Amino acid sequence: MRRVVLPRELWPRRADWSGKVVKIYVEPGSRVSKGTPLVDVEIEKAVLTIESDVEGRVEKIYVSEGDEVSPGELLLEIAPA
Numbered sequence: 001m002r003r004v005v006l007p008r009e010l011w012p013r014r015a016d017w018s019g020k021v022v023k024i025y026v027e028p029g030s031r032v033s034k035g036t037p038l039v040d041v042e043i044e045k046a047v048l049t050i051e052s053d054v055e056g057r058v059e060k061i062y063v064s065e066g067d068e069v070s071p072g073e074l075l076l077e078i079a080p081a
Contacts, residue, residue, distance in 0.1 A: 002078040008071040019043040021067045030058045055081040
């Protein structure tokens with residue numbers, strides 16, 4: 001199982017930051033490949049897209065649109081193909 005977390009190095013300008021989930025592109029059962037957009041996170045007015053780095057199927061999503069998320073927080077899990 002591939003755990004997709006909010007990368008700590010996504011916003012290196014600050015050590016203590018959080019973001020807001022503004023869009024979720026997938027749902028449980030969705031097939032994804034490398035580069036498939038998964039989640040958009042807004043950080044200080046910038047929207048950054050988290051993409052899949054594996055091929056597989058989305059098993060579970062742990063966040064909802066509008067949620068505040070912190071670095072290292074689990075966003076979703078993907079079962080590799």
